[in-house]
Structures are given as C-alpha cells and as structure tokens.
Amino acid sequence: xxxxxxxxxxxxxxxxxxxxxxxxxxxxxxxxxxxxxxxxxxxxxxxxxxxxxxxxxxxxxxxxxxxxxxxxxxxxxxxxxxxxxxxxxxxxxxxxxxxxxxxxxxxxxxxxxxxxxxxxxxxxxxxxxxxxxxxxxxxxxxxxxxxxxxxxxxxxxxxxxxxxxxxxxxxxxxxxxxxxxxxxxxxxxxxxxxxxxxxxxxxxxxxxxxxxxxxxxxxxxxxxxxxxxxxxxxxxxxxxxxxxxxxxxxxxxxxxxxxxxxxxxxxxxxxxxxxxxxxxxxxxxxxxxxxxxxxxxxxxxxxxxxxxxxxxxxxxxxxxxxxxxx
Ligand code: F6P
Numbered sequence: 222x223x224x225x226x227x228x229x230x231x232x233x234x235x236x237x238x239x240x241x242x243x244x245x246x247x248x249x250x251x252x253x254x255x256x257x258x259x260x261x262x263x264x265x266x267x268x269x270x271x272x273x274x275x276x277x278x279x280x281x282x283x284x285x286x287x288x289x290x291x292x293x294x295x296x297x298x299x300x301x302x303x304x305x306x307x308x309x310x311x312x313x314x315x316x317x318x319x320x321x322x323x324x325x326x327x328x329x330x331x332x333x334x335x336x337x338x339x340x341x342x343x344x345x346x347x348x349x350x351x352x353x354x355x356x357x358x359x360x361x362x363x364x365x366x367x368x369x370x371x372x373x374x375x376x377x378x379x380x381x382x383x384x385x386x387x388x389x390x391x392x393x394x395x396x397x398x399x400x401x402x403x404x405x406x407x408x409x410x411x412x413x414x415x416x417x418x419x420x421x422x423x424x425x426x427x428x429x430x431x432x433x434x435x436x437x438x439x440x441x442x443x444x445x446x447x448x449x450x451x452x453x454x455x456x457x458x459x460x461x462x463x464x465x466x467x468x469x470x471x472x473x474x475x476x477x478x479x480x481x482x483x484x485x486x487x488x489x490x491x492x493x494x495x496x497x498x499x500x501x502x503x504x505x506x507x508x509x510x511x512x513x514x515x516x517x518x519x520x521x522x523x524x525x526x527x528x529x530x531x532x533x534x535x536x537x538x539x540x541x542x543x544x545x546x547x
Contacts, residue, residue, distance in 0.1 A: 228260045231503060232276065232316065233325040235293040236267030236300070236332035239480055240351045240365025242488035243293040246327050248284040249496025250349075255281045257504050262319060266296045267328070268303035268335055271312045276319070288489060291368070291481045297328075303335050313342035323503045327351045329363065330528075333511060337524045340509045347499045348511035348524055351492075353480055356400035359527035360513035364495065367487040369396065369479040370406040376475050377411030381445060384471075390433060390444040390462055392472040394455035396479050403479070404449035405538040414444055414546040417458070419451030420534050426458060430465050436546075437468070444468070494519055 233250050235243050247263070254261045263279040264270045287294055302308035316324055316339065323345040326336040329352030336346040350360045353369035373395050384391040393413075397403040401418025408416040414436055415429045433444045446462070448455045459472035484492070495512045498519050502510050510521040522530075 226260065228258055229322045229503075230260045230262065230320055231323045231325055231500075232262045232264050232271070232319060232321045233279070233295070234264040234267050234271060234327070235295045235297045235351070236326060236328040236335065237297060238299075238329065238352060239291075239293050239297050240329075240353050240363070241291040241368035241480070241482055241484035242364040242492040243297075243327055243351050244284075244287040244290045245484060245489045245492035246349055246351060246364060246496040247293065247295060248288055249493045250325055250500055251279050251284045252281055253497045253500035257500065259500070259503075262321070263295050266298040267332065268300035268308070268312055269298040270296075271315055271324075272300070272302055272308055274315045274318070288493075289483055291483060293327075299331070300335070303338075309335075309338045309342060313339050313344050316344045321345075323347055325349065325499050327364075329354060330357055333357070333524065334528060337509075337528055340524055345508050346524060347502055347507070347509075348527070349495045349499050350511065350513060353403065354397050354400050355402040356398065358532040359511060359522055359530040360515070361517070362491055362514040364488055364492045365480075365484070366402070366406075367485045368482055369403055370410065371485055372479045372482055373403060373407035373475055374410045376473075376478070377407060377413070377445065377447075380473060381411070381443075384443040384445060387469065388442045390446065390459070390466070390468045390470040392446045392448055392455050392459040392462065392470060394448045394450060394472065394474040394476075396476060397449050397451060399451045401449045401451070404447050405542070408447045408542045409538060409545070411447070412445070412546070413447040413542060414441070415446040416449075416539065416542055417446070417452045418449040418539070421539065422452075426461055430462060433462065433466055433468065
C-alpha cells in the first residue's frame with residue numbers, strides 16, 4: 222500500500238523585481254521547513270508559475286551554495302494575469318489543488334498585494350519584504366536594499382575619479398521607481414552634492430544649477446548630481462546643465478546593475494532571519510502575516526493592515542546631504 226504523506230505543505234515563490242538576498246531567503250525558508258518536517262514546493266516565475274502550476278518539490282540540497290548568489294533560483298516575473306480577478310482565482314485554485322497549508326511570497330509592494338488577494342480567496346499567505354527600493358511603509362527594511370546601495374556607492378566612487386580628473390559635472394541616475402531611498406543613501410555614502418528625488422519634485426533644475434555654480438565658485442573642481450529614477454530623464458538633465466553652465470557634463474544610468482550582484486552581509490542576515498521567522502510563524506499557526514522590521518527588530522503584521530500602513534516621509538537624510546556637501 223502507498224504511504225500517504227501527512228506532512229504540512231508550503232509553497233514558496235519570488236515575484237516582481239529580483240533583489241539580492243532573495244536566494245538567501247529561499248534557503249532559510251526551505252531549511253527551516255525541513256527542520257520542522259514540512260514539505261516545500263518551489264514555484265517558478267512568481268505568480269506566473271503559480272497560475273500555470275509550474276512547481277517542483279524542494280529539499281535542503283536544492284538550496285546548497287546559493288546564499289551568496291544574487292537573483293533568484295526560483296526566477297521571477299511581473300504577472301499581468303495576477304492583476305485580474307480571473308488570474309487570482311486560478312492562482313488560488315492551484316494552491317488548493319496542491320493542498321498548500323501556506324504560501325510564502327517574497328517580493329515588494331505588488332507581490333504582497335498579490336498575496337493579500339490570495340488571502341481573500343482563502344489561501345494562507347506569509348509575506349517577506351524583498352525589493353531594492355525600500356518602499357514598503359510597513360517595514361523599515363526590505364531585502365536587497367543594502368546591496369543595491371553598495372553597488373550604487375561603488376559606482377559613484379568610480380565616477381567621482383573620472384569626474385574630478387576631467388573637472389566635469391556627472392549626473393548619476395539610480396533606481397527606486399517612485400521612491401528616493403536608494404538615491405538618498407547613495408547620496409550620503411557617495412558624497413553627492415546635489416540630489417533630485419521624487420519626494421521633492423518641487424526642487425527644480427534651476428536650483429540645482431545655481432548650486433553647481435555656487436560650488437564651482439567655492440573652488441570645487443567637479444560636481445556630482447544624483448538623480449532618482451522617479452524624477453525622469455537624467456540624460457536631458459545633463460544636457461541642460463551643460464547648456465546653461467558651460468560645464469562639460471556626462472550622465473550615467475546605473476539601472477539594473479543595482480539589482481544584481483553578491484548580496485552583502487546585511488542582506489544575507491535579514492534574508493536568513495526573515496525566512497526563518499516566516500516558517501516559525503507558520504509553525505505557530507499564524508495566518509496571513511508579513512514579516513517586517515520595526516524599531517530595528519523583526520516582528521510580523523497582519524497582511525491587510527501592513528499594506529494599509531503609511532509612514533511619513535523623513536526629511537532628515539535630504540537635509541544632511543545638503544549640509545555635508547557645503
Ligand atoms: O522595484 C525594483 C525596480 O528595480 C525599480 O527600482 C525599478 O523601477 C523597476 O524595478 C524596474 O523594473 P523592470 O526590471 O521590470 O524594468
């Protein structure tokens with residue numbers, strides 16, 4: 222007679238933009254689940270793979286040698302279908318057919334919103350915040366941010382060398398969609414003089430140009446302007462700067478460079494802890510939670526409440542960049 226598998230089952234997927242550290246989360250979830258004798262199904266390409274039931278069973282061995290790798294071994298996608306009622310239903314149905322006791326969703330805002338929709342269809346979900354953007358109001362940290370900032374900072378170090386040799390103005394565009402956090406952190410750690418972020422849309426190019434000229438007047442031989450993706454066209458910004466100031470100006474878009482690479486120790490630590498906590502929540506019979514960081518500590522929130530949270534914008538970093546660049 223065939224032995225019936227009575228183990229609890231969880232699914233795991235990564236969704237949306239990949240973030241360095243996602244593999245370390247997958248590893249932590251799978252290994253903690255193995256420790257508790259829970260069966261794990263790895264779902265490929267986020268919600269796309271869930272809707273088309275593209276999955277495989279995972280064991281400890283499947284997550285060997287991935288803690289240091291960027292990207293995600295489960296691959297990822299931005300699923301258009303999951304944004305429809307039909308797609309949500311299909312995804313929930315697959316969870317039922319697989320008899321999943323929980324689905325662990327690793328991703329940013331859109332991915333966790335997808336998870337909350339599945340929760341409304343009766344799927345037990347556990348979210349883990351992972352996006353380089355650090356744009357989730359419910360958590361002080363999102364996995365991938367530290368690596369992205371370090372990549373940005375290292376690029377700025379290099380651009381600074383050539384910018385200063387040629388006495389140019391350099392316009393560096395970093396990622397972050399509608400959020401200026403990557404730009405702010407790269408600005409402080411890379412020593413940018415001028416920063417343009419979506420949270421301060423009213424800072425116009427005229428003000429930036431005035432500052433560039435003022436800094437030249439003070440004896441600075443080159444300039445570094447950091448532009449967040451959400452501001453718009455950094456190439457045109459550089460053309461305008463050169464036209465008005467007469468200073469030779471170059472622009473660079475760091476783009477997807479910031480999404481890849483070896484995750485930093487900070488990202489591996491948060492990824493390992495959050496992955497572990499997610500499975501422990503499941504073992505403790507929690508329903509529809511998100512693992513978050515609050516007050517520097519790991520905790521968890523109801524997924525619906527978490528997605529409703531709005532944190533006020535903190536002006537401090539922006540003001541400090543201005544002071545440190547005088
Ligand atoms: O959300 C992460 C992010 O890298 C954003 O900073 C950026 O706006 C977006 O993803 C780019 O998405 P895609 O890789 O789909 O072009």
